[in-house]
Amino acid sequence: MSQIFVAGLINIETTVAIDGFPLEYFPVRYPFNGLHSAVSGVGWNIARALTALGNRVDFASLVGTDENGAMARRTVARAGVDDALVLCTLEKTAQSVILYDPDGRRQIHVDLKDIQEREYPLGLAEAALGACDLAVICNINFVRPLLQAVRATGKPIATDVHALADLEDAYNQEFLAAATILFLSDERLPGTPEVVIKELLQRYPAEIIVIGLGNKGALLGVRKNGFIGRYPAVHTRAVVNTIGAGDALFAAFIDRYLRTGDPYGALEAAQVFASYKIGEKGAAEGFLSGTELDSWIAKGKGAA
Template identity: 25%
Template sequence: MNQDAKLIVGLGELLWDLLPGGKQLGGAPANFAVMSARLGNHGVIASRIGRDALGDEARAVLASFPADNKFLQQDDEHATGSVSVTLKDGQPEYVIHEPVAWDFLDYSPAWADLSRRADAVCFGTLAQRHEVSRTAIRSFLQGTSGQCVRIFDVNLRTPFYHAKLLEDSLQLATIVKLNEIEMPIVMSLLGLTQNAGSDEESLLRCARLLLDKFPPQLICITMGSQGSLLVTREAHHRHHGIQTKVADTVGAGDAFTAALVHAYLRKASLALLNEAGNRWGSWVASQKGAMPMLSEETRVEIEGRIQQAQ
């Protein structure tokens, strides 16, 4: 392991997307952990799967990736998480099944030790939908050191979010990442502003309101192919995206988050954070699936382009 490697944890859901054409392994925290590992860190997947065929298959798939799955818990009573995806008039419709194994995350002694050692941990809203997993996630976050970077990847999935969940998560976060569609929803639920727009000026104003009210040090707003906006209390930086031929966007946001955190832990500038996030996000968008194969040649090429942007 690289001596510069950081211990980075993806905490929450691991699930199968059951698509019309087959199934794909995913879940934002798992996607995040895999990309973190690919960037040279000790990326850990902290989730829970069932003792079933989908659980066995998840372990088999993960074995081909560099992420550490030794902290993947096994549940004897609940099934491995899955999402049924159907197409209606060409548009995908989702059913996120419940309850499933990751609704019953357990803050075990092994997880408590992991939380104390973590340099960064990424969590979201979906895995907090059940009281059991919500308690485990909060305990994990509260068990981290004062130096640990806690990333709240908002990732709204109807109907699994509400104002109290958002408020509590914001209080625990160092970095908040959300997209331009989620920002007005979050601001409305928190009662900070009504009818907020998704234009750059409105997003900047909303980010500053969040920084005024909550502890995070950085707000990251992604805008798909239009890039991203990073906002701190002292400055902000806008990136207009990397042009790419999109295969599918699944996992692109998680790759963005992993690259941003990788750079943040190394005290990079806002401009470099934005470049790293957009480069890796656009690469995943150009590939099929959330965890596409990555050659060493491609990794070196993309890292080189990021460094050139300094």
């Protein structure tokens, strides 16, 4: 069991099942049992997954003084995570709407309200940062002040910059420069995944980099031995919605890597975890426990 600090977004998410992309215009649709609302957001998805896997998690985020903010905090507490670092400092809580089709493809619409203009108060997070084994700092503006604070402690930082179209992207520079473990998606890459991962290892200090390749698996880069290699996708159950797959992969990798120090086995386990997760509608749902994940791995699930 590890002590992990997570700072990132929590929001109210509504998923909407559609027949396919592109979505044709029609004035009214009746997708019976096709709308689902829950508490989600990248930061919470990761914190929730890490908790399900058996870790102790301190979760820091900002929500509104509205009923959505109260619902978000209740959800955090009910999941067994202390909500003391989820601060009601915004007027309104962020929201998202995700359209998804029968093949699991999705389109995400996120309304961050004014959260990008806020900063998380560093003093409130210092004790949790000092106690953690690793800090997950998501790439959202309000957590930027925490990056230097974590670096000052010498604790490792894990971050996911998601879609990266430019390796010199100004928005993500601080996160790229601080990460010990770096995740990103192959969507919008400025080159092939193998070329991009080599360039990232040359330009930035990350010891481990993972590029998610969707249904093609993942690409792992490990600095200490110059390893770069692909891991094929795995299959555990039918895909419902791919939203949150990257967050699940990221969280499960961190969990296994902190337990074992083995990045190769950690990615193999994370692939199984993420494959199972996308059998649910919501981004913060479908997480296996550590014991359940071990069982799936032992059964040999995850053949490509």
